[in-house]
Amino acid sequence: MTQTFPKGEIKAISGRSLVIKGNDIDTDRIIPARFLKCVSFSALGEQVFADDRKELNGNHPFDLDQNKGSNILVVNDNFGCGSSREHAPQALMRWGIRLIIGESFAEIFFGNCLALGIPCMTSSKQEITKLQNLVNGNPNQIWDFNLEELSISNQKESFVLDLEGGAFKMLYSGKWDATSQLLDAEEKINNTVKNLPYLNNFK
């Protein structure tokens, strides 16, 4: 099975949602460290939340039949805290997640998701709880996310979401792949080097 990963402008995402409840879900839980021994990311999708899934014996949201093929994840507070490893967003992306909505995200996790073209949108605790309940009430419904309107809706109910301006612009313009932008500044990089005492024998 070949997957397609985010590319170019990220303006709209549609699909079914699933919910992971709990605050402070750290990257070691999203992808336990023993799965990090890999030189490519390809197998990570199957291992996402491995320990939690084992504990719940088939009843974890990522195992339930009804959630197969869902691409929107709704979480709570401080999601993705812990390590800076990009394996966590990679694992989620390779499982199929394309959008995450939560109360808040750990900073490095947020940045790592952005660099993969996965928006991490926020909303208040109250709204998230409501959204989670709706999703769990009917996992089959299709949700439409619209970046420009900062909203997600199921036709009947709509939720306002938040995203800080920088990330918004990057996703909207398709310039979330940073490398090419950085390389544009070659001359300026060389100037910075010239002005750093420690790269110039402290002259």
Add this chain to the structure above:
Amino acid sequence: MSSGTLYDKVWNFHQVKELPGGSTQLFVGLHLIHEVTSPQAFSALNEKNLEVKFPELTVATVDHIVPTVNQQRPFSDPLAEEMLATLEKNCKTHGIKFHGIGSNSQGVVHVMAPELGLTQPGMTVACGDSHTSTHGAFGAIAFGIGTSQVRDVLASQSLAMKKLKVRRIWVDGSLQKGVYAKDLILHIIRLLGVKGGVGFAYEFAGPAIEKLSMEGRMTICNMAIEGGARCGYINPDETTFKYLKGKEYSPKGQEWDNAIKWWKSLVSDSEAKFDDEIQLDGSSIEPTVTWGITPGQGISIKEKVPNPEELPKNEQQIAKDACKYMNLEADQPIEGTSIDVCFIGSCTNGRLSDLQEASKIVAGRKVSAGIRAFVVPGSQKVAKEAKRKGIDKIFLTAGFEWREPGCSMCLAMNPDKLEGRQISASSSNRNFKGRQGSANGRTLLMSPAMVAAAAINGKLTDVRKLLQEENYK
């Protein structure tokens, strides 16, 4: 907005340009890589047909996956061997200096780089590893990055970053005997929470901080990230300069004198503006241990496991989870908790002074029956120096195992793992569920001296009691 802080000054020196998204393109002066987060970055580079722009500014070592018993190549774990071989190949292809097994300078990346003098004040230091904040101990801006940023740094020696706010954490007084840098940082994280530092760089300052050795300072900055702060730093001073003098990569001769001048100019001004300031008294801090599943769930050794019902609302659920997972009862004294495994090592507390302080507790005593205790030096240099001082013998005589350098049971990507429900006293930095290699294994974080005390008594012990006995010996 902060101004006049070391963070501001170093940031300004490294600013390449403003990016359209509102972030800054920041130059990276020292890029450290290891086997876990670099291979995908190199493949991405190859896919895009890009070169490493400044190979001399990237330095590599191997730490996470190395076995600590038998380091003979090929490693018995084929995946570990593949990761190391991939790193070796990438370094060779791109002309990057690699401090490998057998180089005498290999070690946990945050231990080996400072001891080689690679980390210096005023640098920006990036590494695909969240504990990169360690290097801030020298007055550098140091932060962990993800794999796609590793790719960016390899390709352009720069990355896109948002400037952080700066919170100064001022610590008065001085730490009591038996209280170490680890206790102080666990205490700070307890106070400010595991996400109290999100969006901030932490400047640690004040008399108690100034009195710390460089190794103690590294312990503090190492765990800034556990408090949510992506970087933590300490202004450079005589202690910093003394540590750096004569190190392999430190400036020499006239350059050294000029370097000192520049480094001093970077120190936060007396009228610097901070976005937030916090003050605490270092003298009142006691040996601190975690009881739960986040580094913020710490208490002094004299306290009891908190009753979740009595905690602030937003901490109750995770506290309940933690009690259940750790199999601890609310209101039970933490001192006396039985343990199975004792681990001294990691980039938080695997340096010479850590082993030395722990060895003082261990000397002339025996590891309690049934306890598996082991010491994993943070680097080959630490191991060598410890052996020269006879520290390895002290541990071995007491019944500890003495291992080869690596990350080991800090995250258990090598064969060193907890088994089943085992509970460890650990000098590392994370007590997340499953962190030490068993999906339901349990971790109590503490200073190396406290780990040593736990090993001797087979249960959590106030290390000051053993230090007192010491006086009567």
